[in-house]
Amino acid sequence: MKLTKPTPTLHDVAARANVSTATVSRCLNLPDQVTRRTRDKVMQAIADLGYAPNFGARAMASRRTNTIGAIIPTMENAIFARGLQAFQEELRTHGFTMLVASSSYRPDIEQEQIRSLVARGADALLLIGHERDPEIYRFLEAQSIPALIVWAYDPRIARPSVGFDNRAAMHDLAKEVLRRGHRRLALISAPVAMNDRARERQEGIHDAMCAAGLDPRDLQLVETPYAIENGAMAFDALMARQPRPTAVLCGNDVLAVGAMRRARELGLRVPDDVSITGFDDIELAQVVYPPLATVHVPHREMGRRAAQTLIGMVHGDISVVAVDLGAELKLRGSLGDVPAA
Amino acid sequence: MKLTKPTPTLHDVAARANVSTATVSRCLNLPDQVTRRTRDKVMQAIADLGYAPNFGARAMASRRTNTIGAIIPTMENAIFARGLQAFQEELRTHGFTMLVASSSYRPDIEQEQIRSLVARGADALLLIGHERDPEIYRFLEAQSIPALIVWAYDPRIARPSVGFDNRAAMHDLAKEVLRRGHRRLALISAPVAMNDRARERQEGIHDAMCAAGLDPRDLQLVETPYAIENGAMAFDALMARQPRPTAVLCGNDVLAVGAMRRARELGLRVPDDVSITGFDDIELAQVVYPPLATVHVPHREMGRRAAQTLIGMVHGDISVVAVDLGAELKLRGSLGDVPAA
DNA sequence: TTGTATGCGTTATCAA
DNA sequence: TTGATAACGCATACAA
Numbered sequence: 263m264k265l266t267k268p269t270p271t272l273h274d275v276a277a278r279a280n281v282s283t284a285t286v287s288r289c290l291n292l293p294d295q296v297t298r299r300t301r302d303k304v305m306q307a308i309a310d311l312g313y314a315p316n317f318g319a320r321a322m323a324s325r326r327t328n329t330i331g332a333i334i335p336t337m338e339n340a341i342f343a344r345g346l347q348a349f350q351e352e353l354r355t356h357g358f359t360m361l362v363a364s365s366s367y368r369p370d371i372e373q374e375q376i377r378s379l380v381a382r383g384a385d386a387l388l389l390i391g392h393e394r395d396p397e398i399y400r401f402l403e404a405q406s407i408p409a410l411i412v413w414a415y416d417p418r419i420a421r422p423s424v425g426f427d428n429r430a431a432m433h434d435l436a437k438e439v440l441r442r443g444h445r446r447l448a449l450i451s452a453p454v455a456m457n458d459r460a461r462e463r464q465e466g467i468h469d470a471m472c473a474a475g476l477d478p479r480d481l482q483l484v485e486t487p488y489a490i491e492n493g494a495m496a497f498d499a500l501m502a503r504q505p506r507p508t509a510v511l512c513g514n515d516v517l518a519v520g521a522m523r524r525a526r527e528l529g530l531r532v533p534d535d536v537s538i539t540g541f542d543d544i545e546l547a548q549v550v551y552p553p554l555a556t557v558h559v560p561h562r563e564m565g566r567r568a569a570q571t572l573i574g575m576v577h578g579d580i581s582v583v584a585v586d587l588g589a590e591l592k593l594r595g596s597l598g599d600v601p602a603a
Numbered sequence: 604m605k606l607t608k609p610t611p612t613l614h615d616v617a618a619r620a621n622v623s624t625a626t627v628s629r630c631l632n633l634p635d636q637v638t639r640r641t642r643d644k645v646m647q648a649i650a651d652l653g654y655a656p657n658f659g660a661r662a663m664a665s666r667r668t669n670t671i672g673a674i675i676p677t678m679e680n681a682i683f684a685r686g687l688q689a690f691q692e693e694l695r696t697h698g699f700t701m702l703v704a705s706s707s708y709r710p711d712i713e714q715e716q717i718r719s720l721v722a723r724g725a726d727a728l729l730l731i732g733h734e735r736d737p738e739i740y741r742f743l744e745a746q747s748i749p750a751l752i753v754w755a756y757d758p759r760i761a762r763p764s765v766g767f768d769n770r771a772a773m774h775d776l777a778k779e780v781l782r783r784g785h786r787r788l789a790l791i792s793a794p795v796a797m798n799d800r801a802r803e804r805q806e807g808i809h810d811a812m813c814a815a816g817l818d819p820r821d822l823q824l825v826e827t828p829y830a831i832e833n834g835a836m837a838f839d840a841l842m843a844r845q846p847r848p849t850a851v852l853c854g855n856d857v858l859a860v861g862a863m864r865r866a867r868e869l870g871l872r873v874p875d876d877v878s879i880t881g882f883d884d885i886e887l888a889q890v891v892y893p894p895l896a897t898v899h900v901p902h903r904e905m906g907r908r909a910a911q912t913l914i915g916m917v918h919g920d921i922s923v924v925a926v927d928l929g930a931e932l933k934l935r936g937s938l939g940d941v942p943a944a
Numbered sequence: 945t946t947g948t949a950t951g952c953g954t955t956a957t958c959a960a
Numbered sequence: 961t962t963g964a965t966a967a968c969g970c971a972t973a974c975a976a
Contacts, residue, residue: 269746269747269748271953271954272953272954272955273953282962282963282964283953283955283964284955284956284963284964285962285963287954287955287956288961288962295961297961297962312741312742312744312746314718314742314746315954316663316724316953316954317719317723317954318658318663318723318724318953319659319968320722320954320955321659322657322659322660322952322953322954322955322969323953323955323968324954324955324956325955337678337684337687337688338684338685339681340679340681343680346678347678347679347705350705361702362678362704363703364688364691378658378700381655381656381658381661382658382659382723383657383659400653401653401655404611404652404653405610405611405653405655406610519890523890545680548831549860549861549864550890550891551867551892612968612970613969613970613971614969614970622946622947623946623947623948624947624948624969624971625949625972626945627970628970628971629945629946629971632972636945638945641946656969656970659953659968659970660952660970660971661969661970661971662970663968663971664971664972665952666971
């Protein structure tokens with residue numbers, strides 16, 4: 263039978279160092295308000311006991327946590343990884359800690375995670391995209407937890423955000439595809455329900471088609487969750503249709519890479535037989551051959567700016583609005599001219 | 604000037620519902636010990652106020668959190684993503700929550716995060732690999748926080764773990780490479796300092812070389828952090844050496860994919876001119892062409908088992924030891940016979 | 945079934 | 961410079 267040795271508390275440290283708990287607390291938080299001698303004694307006791315302050319108690323007493331929560335749709339692929347890394351680094355330099363959770367693209371789980379992070383004392387939240395149950399925004403309002411939206415830019419929405427215009431970016435890409443002579447376009451998209459980024463990207467293509475005198479309803483569409491294998495299967499489905507699209511635009515690089523793999527397996531040459539494009543410009547885009555034409559998202563810049571903005575908001579900055587970082591076309595080998603009929 | 608509206612507490616809810624705080628607490632934790640009528644009243648008040656229980660206070664009062672922390676070396680690539688996903692899912696089904704942190708492969712940051720997660724009330728910890736400052740293990744011991752190691756199997760180490768034998772797996776792969784006639788081997792490895800997985804993989808190659816009558820010192824070695832670009836640069840360096848290796852083994856798939864990209868850029872055919880292998884079998888491995896020969900790591904199984912084991916440990920199960928899940932060779936197109944001289 | 949009262953580990957105010 | 965002590969928000973043993 264094992265006696266569970268209780269984890270040491272401030273009180274234990276104080277006892278061992280023959281000082282009051284207040285002094286121990288000061289050693290940790292305001293070290294120069296305490297004598298060198300006492301401090302050494304206390305630090306030694308802390309080391310001996312392997313003491314670590316209880317975060318919950320500290321948060322409760324001091325009423326802040328210096329913690330910012332981030333909820334991303336997925337960790338399974340690298341889409342959000344780079345931006346999150348930059349976010350965390352910037353946070354660290356300002357003495358803040360990041361708490362991450364992933365929602366698997368499920369609104370119900372995201373809501374649960376938001377509540378969980380708030381309950382854990384997050385001083386503020388980073389969220390992807392605007393669209394979610396209004397009740398969540400009311401909740402955050404009621405808790406007075408500042409929230410910042412990234413990966414989207416929509417000046418019509420009066421909510422702090424740092425991102426880029428998904429619709430405009432995809433519009434630019436589609437325009438280039440059309441300029442290359444393609445007329446039969448297809449889109450492999452993430453499910454658009456509760457995903458404003460996916461929907462806006464789709465609308466961007468519609469815009470370009472309209473501008474070129476095409477009927478947006480002729481866009482061949484497959485919706486499927488972000489995963490390489492799904493991209494492959496969707497590509498299969500599209501290639502089985504008549505007439506075959508000559509350009510397959512994808513909602514992100516992960517789907518596009520799946521499409522490219524399947525193209526190779528089907529014996530189709532990219533871009534000679536069919537062009538394929540992505541969105542995001544993650545590392546994957548340059549690992550495949552030919553390299554993937556895509557839209558470059560300013561991952562790191564977005565992460566850094568988000569951290570700075572959020573810290574400002576925690577400190578009461580109320581002047582925050584929507585910031586557009588822009589996204590830039592990366593034209594690479596996977597996009598070519600329309601094949602001769 | 605903005606009046607900061609205080610976030611609602613149990614007390615506020617109780618007041619609004621005309622009940623005691625104890626009743627509100629019961630509604631949340633033991634719903635069937637309370638009348639339907641009272642419960643409705645309370646729930647309404649909770650909804651009206653947007654109340655969320657304070658995690659820290661709850662943890663302090665109840666002395667448990669149902670939270671398990673996980674610290675992974677990186678989120679930048681997908682190496683740990685799949686396993687972590689499975690880990691989280693399994694945890695969820697048992698009512699536990701996961702807290703993730705990433706250490707950027709830096710021992711000092713990992714240590715900081717271990718303390719941070721413990722301070723946040725993690726009931727237990729998931730860690731990658733055995734090797735770290737012994738002081739950390741003493742700290743966890745002092746705090747009586749159970750820790751489980753994954754991604755490694757070493758029966759000589761008396762510490763709970765769920766993993767596989769990195770050395771044996773890499774040995775098997777190297778043996779196959781040698782069987783194919785290769786004699787000039789190279790290894791692109793992650794830095795082995797404080798990384799037992801990387802070191803064991805390297806030793807696995809040594810083992811195979813010795814068994815084949817080769818001198819392990821002839822293994823051409825480049826150490827570089829896990830990143831696609833680094834794999835490419837390391838490959839460059841290796842191809843510049845005389846004599847050139849005919850097989851480049853890589854410490855993981857990320858490095859291998861970088862090497863493959865550079866091979867193509869150098870005009871080298873894989874595997875006709877040079878063979879390349881990876882380790883981990885992440886999705887990336889089948890996105891490149893030719894598909895990457897690698898070692899399949901049981902990501903999901905490891906994640907699931909880790910969750911179950913850790914929950915057992917939280918509940919006081921003391922019988923946990925080292926579990927070997929095995930890892931399996933995936934021979935694919937990037938590995939071929941040695942080119943004719 | 946509901947309410948009262950106490951303690952959880954820390955910070956911060958106020959005295960000493 | 962240090963020490964008592966009152967919050968902080970919640971769970972729970974006990975009383976009603």
